[in-house]
Amino acid sequence: MLLTVDHVTRYSYDRPVRAVMQSHRLTPSVFDGQKVRDWTVTVTDGIPGGAFRDGAGDRVQGWTVKGPVSGIEVRVTGTVETLDLAGVLRGHREVVPPEVYLVETAPTAADAALRAVAAAAMGTDGPLAVAHRLAAAVADAIAYRPGATHAHTTAAEALALGEGVCQDHAHALIAAARVAGLPARYVSGYLFADSDGVAHEAAHAWAEIFVAGLGWVGFDPANRCCPDDRYIRLGSGLDAQDAAPIRGIARGTGAESLDVTVAVLALQQ
Amino acid sequence: MTQYFNEMYQGGKVRAPYARLEDWMKAMPAALRTLKQAEAEDLFRRIGITFAVYGEGGDPDRLIPFDMFPRVFTGAEWARLEKGIKQRARALNAFLVDVYQRGEIVRAGRVPSRLVYQNEAYEKAVAGIRPPKGVYSHIVGIDIVRTGPDEFFVLEDNCRTPSGVSYMLENREIMMRMFPDLFRENRIEPVEKYPEILRRTLASVAPEKCSGEPTVVLLTPGHFNSAYYEHSFLADLMGIELVEGQDLFVEGEFVWMRTTEGPKKVDVIYRRIDDAFIDPLCFRPDSMLGVPGLMDVYRSGGVTICSAPGAGVADDKAVYTFVPEMIRFYLGEEPILQNVPTWQCGKSDDLRYVLDNLSELVVKEVHGSGGYGMLVGPKSTKDQVEAFRAKIMADPGNYIAQPTLALSTTPTFVAEGVAPRHVDLRPYCLVGERIELVPGALTRVALKEGSLVVNSSQGGGVKDTWVLAE
Numbered sequence: 001m002l003l004t005v006d007h008v009t010r011y012s013y014d015r016p017v018r019a020v021m022q023s024h025r026l027t028p029s030v031f032d033g034q035k036v037r038d039w040t041v042t043v044t045d046g047i048p049g050g051a052f053r054d055g056a057g058d059r060v061q062g063w064t065v066k067g068p069v070s071g072i073e074v075r076v077t078g079t080v081e082t083l084d085l086a087g088v089l090r091g092h093r094e095v096v097p098p099e100v101y102l103v104e105t106a107p108t109a110a111d112a113a114l115r116a117v118a119a120a121a122m123g124t125d126g127p128l129a130v131a132h133r134l135a136a137a138v139a140d141a142i143a144y145r146p147g148a149t150h151a152h153t154t155a156a157e158a159l160a161l162g163e164g165v166c167q168d169h170a171h172a173l174i175a176a177a178r179v180a181g182l183p184a185r186y187v188s189g190y191l192f193a194d195s196d197g198v199a200h201e202a203a204h205a206w207a208e209i210f211v212a213g214l215g216w217v218g219f220d221p222a223n224r225c226c227p228d229d230r231y232i233r234l235g236s237g238l239d240a241q242d243a244a245p246i247r248g249i250a251r252g253t254g255a256e257s258l259d260v261t262v263a264v265l266a267l268q269q
Numbered sequence: 270m271t272q273y274f275n276e277m278y279q280g281g282k283v284r285a286p287y288a289r290l291e292d293w294m295k296a297m298p299a300a301l302r303t304l305k306q307a308e309a310e311d312l313f314r315r316i317g318i319t320f321a322v323y324g325e326g327g328d329p330d331r332l333i334p335f336d337m338f339p340r341v342f343t344g345a346e347w348a349r350l351e352k353g354i355k356q357r358a359r360a361l362n363a364f365l366v367d368v369y370q371r372g373e374i375v376r377a378g379r380v381p382s383r384l385v386y387q388n389e390a391y392e393k394a395v396a397g398i399r400p401p402k403g404v405y406s407h408i409v410g411i412d413i414v415r416t417g418p419d420e421f422f423v424l425e426d427n428c429r430t431p432s433g434v435s436y437m438l439e440n441r442e443i444m445m446r447m448f449p450d451l452f453r454e455n456r457i458e459p460v461e462k463y464p465e466i467l468r469r470t471l472a473s474v475a476p477e478k479c480s481g482e483p484t485v486v487l488l489t490p491g492h493f494n495s496a497y498y499e500h501s502f503l504a505d506l507m508g509i510e511l512v513e514g515q516d517l518f519v520e521g522e523f524v525w526m527r528t529t530e531g532p533k534k535v536d537v538i539y540r541r542i543d544d545a546f547i548d549p550l551c552f553r554p555d556s557m558l559g560v561p562g563l564m565d566v567y568r569s570g571g572v573t574i575c576s577a578p579g580a581g582v583a584d585d586k587a588v589y590t591f592v593p594e595m596i597r598f599y600l601g602e603e604p605i606l607q608n609v610p611t612w613q614c615g616k617s618d619d620l621r622y623v624l625d626n627l628s629e630l631v632v633k634e635v636h637g638s639g640g641y642g643m644l645v646g647p648k649s650t651k652d653q654v655e656a657f658r659a660k661i662m663a664d665p666g667n668y669i670a671q672p673t674l675a676l677s678t679t680p681t682f683v684a685e686g687v688a689p690r691h692v693d694l695r696p697y698c699l700v701g702e703r704i705e706l707v708p709g710a711l712t713r714v715a716l717k718e719g720s721l722v723v724n725s726s727q728g729g730g731v732k733d734t735w736v737l738a739e
Contacts, residue, residue, distance in 0.1 A: 021519055021561040023550040049562065050522040050569025055369070055396025062550075062565030064520045095397040097372060099386040238393070247550045249561045251518075 001229040002037070002267040003192050007076040007203065009246060010259040016068035017252030025188070025235035025245050026076050027059035032083065032091035034232060039078030045069070057094035058235035067252065074246065079267070080232050087226025089208065089216040089233075098210040101183035105239045108175040111156040117141065117172075118179035127182055128217070131209040134180065135219040138173045144222055151240075166205045167240050169221040173207040174239070183210035186243040187218060190232040192264040202262040205243075208236065232264070274417045274677040275689055276340065286341040286737055287680075289454050294338070294680070294687060302337075302682060305447055309335050312443050334730035335440065337447070340679045340692060340712040344458075344739035350413070350421065350696070351706050353605030356596060358409040358698040361428055361583045363599035365405035369396050369579060374598050380591045388588070389636075390581030392544060394551055398568055398577075401474040402702055405577040406584075407539075408434075408467070409698040413606065415677040422609045422674060424693065426592065428584040429576050430541050434697045435499040437711045438463060438506075440733040456738040460709035463697070464506035467539075470701035471507075474573050475536045478522070483536035486510045486526060488517070490542050490558045500541050514542075519562030522571045537573045538563075544578045586635045586669050587613065609674060615666035623661065623670040627654050630670040632661065645721060647673050676721055679732070681714055691715045692732070693723045708736035 011020070026041050028034050041061070049062030065072050104110065110118070121133035141159055148163035155175040158168035170186050177184035184207055191204035206220035206227060218227035227233070237243030250256060277287040297305075313332055342350070367373050368385050375382045385391060410431025412424040441460050445452055468485060475483035489500040491513050504511035516527055517535060525532040540547060546556040551564035566572050582588065590611045593604040612619035614632075623630060628651075632644040644657040661668050678689035696710035712732040713723035723729040 019518065021550060023562065023565050047521045049519065049565050050571055052565075052569045053397075054568065055393060055398070060565060060568070062519065062562050062569070064518075064562065066520070095370065096393050097375075097382070097386050099382055100391065100393050100396075103387055103389075241554070247554070249549055249554075251561075 001082050001192070002079060003082055003190075003230075003232060004079050004265045004267055005076060005190055005232065006261075006263045007190070008261050009074040010071065011074075011248075011250075012071035012257050012259075013069070013250060013252065013254030014257075015252065015254035016070045017250040017254045018067040019251040020063075020065040020067070020069060020072055020248060021251070022063045022074070022246055022248035024061045024063060024074075025058045025243070026074075027061070027234065028078075028080050028189075029057060029059075029089075029092060029233040029235065031089055031233070033085040033089070033227075033229070034083070035081045037079040037081060039080070040076070042073075042075045044072040046072070055095040056236055057092050070254070082229040082232065084228040086228070087218040088214055089218065092216070098183040098216075101185045101210065101238065102178050102181070103238065104175070104178060105242070107152070107154045107171050107239045107241070108178065109154065109156065110175045110179045111159075113159050114156055114172065114175045115179050117159070118176040121176070122180060127209075127211045128214065130180055131177065131182060131211060131217065131219060134176050134182075134209075135173055135207075135221045136224070138169055138176065139221040139224050142169055142172060142221070144169075166220075166222040170205050170207040171239060173209075173219060173221050177207070177209050184208065185216075185236045186239050187233055187236045188240075188243045188245050189227075189234045190262065190264045191223075192230040192266055193223075194265075202264045203245075203260065204231070205240065206231075271675050273675050273689070273691070274415060274420075276415070276677050276679045276692075277689075279418075286343045286346075286735075289451075290339065290341065290680075293448075293451060293454075299686070305337060306682065308447060309337060309443055312446070313439070316439060333436070333725045334716060335443070336681050336690075336714055336716070336730050336732045337444070338680050338682055338687065339444065339451075339733045339735050341735045341737065343737055347458075347708055347736040349419075349605065351708075353421070354409075354411055354413075354696055354698050354706055355704045356600065356602060356605050357411055357423065357426065357592060358406070358700050358704060360592060360595040360599050361409060361426060362404055362406055362700055364595045365428070365577070365580055365583050366399060366403050367599070368582060369398060369405075374595065377598070379594045379598050380588070384587050384591070385582060388582050388585060390544075390579070390585060392579035392582075394564060395568070395577065395579040400577045401476055401573050404474055404700050405580040407470060407474065407575040407700050409700060410434075410695050411606075411698065413694045413696070414674055415692075415694070416675050417677075421606055423589075423592070423606050424609060425586065425589055426584045427695075428580045429543070431695070431697065432496045432499055432541075433695060433711045434463065435502045436731050437697070437709055437734065438502075440711075440731055441709070444733045455735070458708035458736040458738055460707045463707045463709075464503060466699055466705050466707065467503070468507040468509065470699040470703075470705065471537045471539055471575055473702035474575065476570050476573050478571055479536040484526070484533060485537040485539065486512045486517070486535050488512055488514070488538050488540040488542055488547075488560075490546070494541070496541065509539075514558050514560050517560045517563075519560060519566055522566065522569065524560065524563060524566050524572045535572060537575060539575045544581065547574070547578065586611075586633060587615075590669075609671045612670045614661055614668040614670060619670075620661075620665050623668075624658060627658055629673060631673050632657060632668055632670045635667055635669060645673065648719075648721065673721070676715075676723075679712075679714070681716070681732075683716075683718075688718070690718070691721050691723065694734070710734045
């Protein structure tokens with residue numbers, strides 16, 4: 001597919017701040033499933049820092065905005081050609097060994113219920129089958145309901161609640177997969193999801209599980225599928241915070257408010 | 270009864286390096302000694318040197334006792350130590366470069382991958398980064414004990430930000446002020462070049478983007494930190510700025526320092542802040558101590574951070590076991606300094622041995638420091654041993670065990686006169702374009718009779734450490 005993205009994040013401060021510093025992972029990953037036609041990130045009055053590719057293969061770029069500033073806009077626009085690789089992250093270059101992604105973090109800490117999900121999915125039919133069962137179990141256990149959870153809800157809390165959004169699905173799947181001995185990580189990106197006529201979050205998140213022999217494979221419990229050509233992958237991490245497309249901080253006392261709009265469209269080819 | 274190596278007396282005779290000190294000791298009346306000791310303490314108080322040695326905890330404002338009786342090495346003894354220390358510092362840095370790149374030592378099966386990649390000190394954020402000159406740990410503090418004339422063992426490595434070097438410098442300064450004659454009678458190698466060599470080492474790892482003379486700063490968490498005195502002391506001696514996070518900021522591709530003449534670009538940061546706190550955009554988002562955006566500048570080559578983030582993966586107590594393997598693997602050499610034999614309680618065979626011999630062993634927490642949470646079997650009561658047994662069994666992977674080492678003794682001034690007390694040694698090896706070691710170190714002494722724990726939080730003191738010129 002040929003997908004276009006227009007992603008705008010507006011930060012406003014009720015009192016001007018002295019400076020804003022951000023770290024971005026807002027560039028599509030380089031792998032066989034996606035090819036960037038054009039891609040631009042702009043930051044109002046932003047000074048770009050040195051860009052680099054980190055050990056996980058993500059393109060990272062720092063930005064600073066000199067104050068006094070009462071608001072900035074981060075705008076991401078571009079076109080990406082995508083292929084359906086059935087979730088397999090083929091041709092992605094990274095240095096970090098999969099084993100690093102066995103480490104538990106606070107939002108992905110496993111409790112008894114998550115360990116039970118993992119135990120029920122175990123089997124002798126190989127890690128790929130286990131991963132599929134884990135993803136299905138998480139999708140069954142957590143119903144999609146926006147507003148039921150918040151940014152700091154943990155995997156264990158979302159599972160207990162039985163409701164959540166894509167972040168909660170991904171965290172729960174990651175936590176259970178790690179218990180099952182499978183390296184797992186959080187992936188942030190975009191989803192073109194208007195084809196079924198129902199509105200979905202276009203800024204999306206899912207999980208990847210490392211399957212020996214295949215490599216990293218994406219699983220999206222929120223949509224009960226593996227990422228295909230409707231998905232654009234940006235970056236990964238141990239959990240949502242570690243994989244955040246934008247991490248930022250403002251120097252000053254002004255309270256921040258945030259407004260995000262994301263439009264992902266398919267172009268006729 | 271364990272035999273301890275006495276560094277001054279062997280078979281009733283004085284060992285050569287201590288010969289002149291015996292005369293000095295005998296010629297000093299008790300009254301003068303008391304006077305001198307009071308003078309030394311007064312000097313320390315006036316200087317304000319009252320901090321705890323790395324990670325030891327305890328009251329940060331308490332004065333660490335200073336013992337006036339120097340500890341002495343011959344030039345030949347030191348030459349061998351120096352070789353061994355530098356060898357270890359090279360291997361530790363080679364290991365760090367490797368595990369953040371291809372991890373050859375893990376692929377070769379020489380170090381278990383779990384110990385490296387699931388280590389809490391492994392920083393995914395710096396994977397693939399090769400710091401300037403391939404150095405992660407620029408100041409390697411290696412804790413060494415002596416058990417015989419030619420027997421030295423490494424207890425642990427400190428690759429992050431080992432502290433205590435200001436004691437090495439101050440102990441010498443105070444001894445020279447109080448006993449100038451001693452320094453005329455003995456040919457003692459100087460240590461006062463340390464700050465200059467440290468500054469040169471830091472400047473030698475400036476990033477490629479830096480042209481001209483690099484600007485080096487020392488980043489401290491602030492005056493409430495127990496080692497703040499050392500931070501300001503070292504910055505002062507090196508002639509560099511002592512800064513806190515709020516004095517630095519990121520703009521564009523570089524880090525800048527606020528000065529009265531406007532922003533000044535910073536090229537090398539000697540940080541005394543832990544990884545988790547140096548950049549809220551990369552590590553702990555709630556940190557107020559660091560510099561937002563610093564890691565992006567570092568990773569894109571705009572600034573050097575010393576020690577490099579992620580260096581801690583080389584110095585945990587479980588990885589320590591494999592340092593001799595690192596020396597063989599990367600350098601193709603045999604280790605000059607030996608490790609203490611170590612049992613990993615996480616391994617079932619080792620655990621069985623440890624539990625069977627608990628009253629003979631020293632047991633430590635893998636991530637512990639400061640002599641807390643540790644069992645010295647031979648010095649513990651039966652109840653203490655049993656209580657510790659339960660702790661080990663509850664979480665075996667969290668413990669390692671070592672034989673109780675017969676730490677050497679050196680003469681130490683005590684209430685009754687002079688008596689042998691156990692000591693250890695922490696030299697500070699500097700790694701940049703070159704590897705350098707000043708001929709001296711911090712000697713810690715267990716002031717309690719019979720005690721083998723030299724940590725200041727557990728009744729330890731410090732001594733001036735001499736290396737005699739050949």
